[in-house]
Amino acid sequence: MTAPAAAVRPSPENISHPSWPRVAGILIVAGGVLLTAATALEIGTDVSTDPGPATAFWVLFLASTLAHVVAMFPLALGRGDGQGAVGSSLVGKIALLGFGAFFLANQSLYLLAAYLLPTAEPTDGAMAFLFGMSAVQGVLLLIGGIVIVRARVLGGAARWTILALALVGFALGVVANNSAIESLTNTMYFTSTGAQIVAGLLIARAGRTAAK
16 A cells, blocks of 8 residues: 555645735725715714614624724734734824724713713713814824834835824814814815715725735
């Protein structure tokens, strides 16, 4: 009898792994598309009383939130080796993952305040707390964006996308809190979700060169 041929195991170099920038980019694109749809429903229909649009809005809004939160993990940690868009920077990792945590909390608080407790009168302390949460979220994304620019892991325009998203987020906050013009506020919301989609596409495309 001849000895059975030994099974050939693929070497680690030949195993195909998904590119972490591509994964992060696709998640950010998905989050932006879902949030655009949720925003359109919220603006164009009565999601507080109409069961059909309300269900669709909640599903889209929550799915968008989760997509953005999950995207922070490959962006901060790469393939799990700790080498993502911020390189070896611990500050960058904390900033991106912290942003994900605060984003999840703020989106949840928005749903609670707007739709689960719509008649509750917020106190000055509650308003200050919500403002502080939003400010911390924005600052964390800004820090993460700056670290990504300095790390130079992502190439081309993708390197600047998270920083740009942070600046758009601050602009949205200023308009939403100070403008009485509804059309301007709505335009800023769609500008923000559109920026998310563009940022995600740029990051996903950058993954082919950045992950080498």
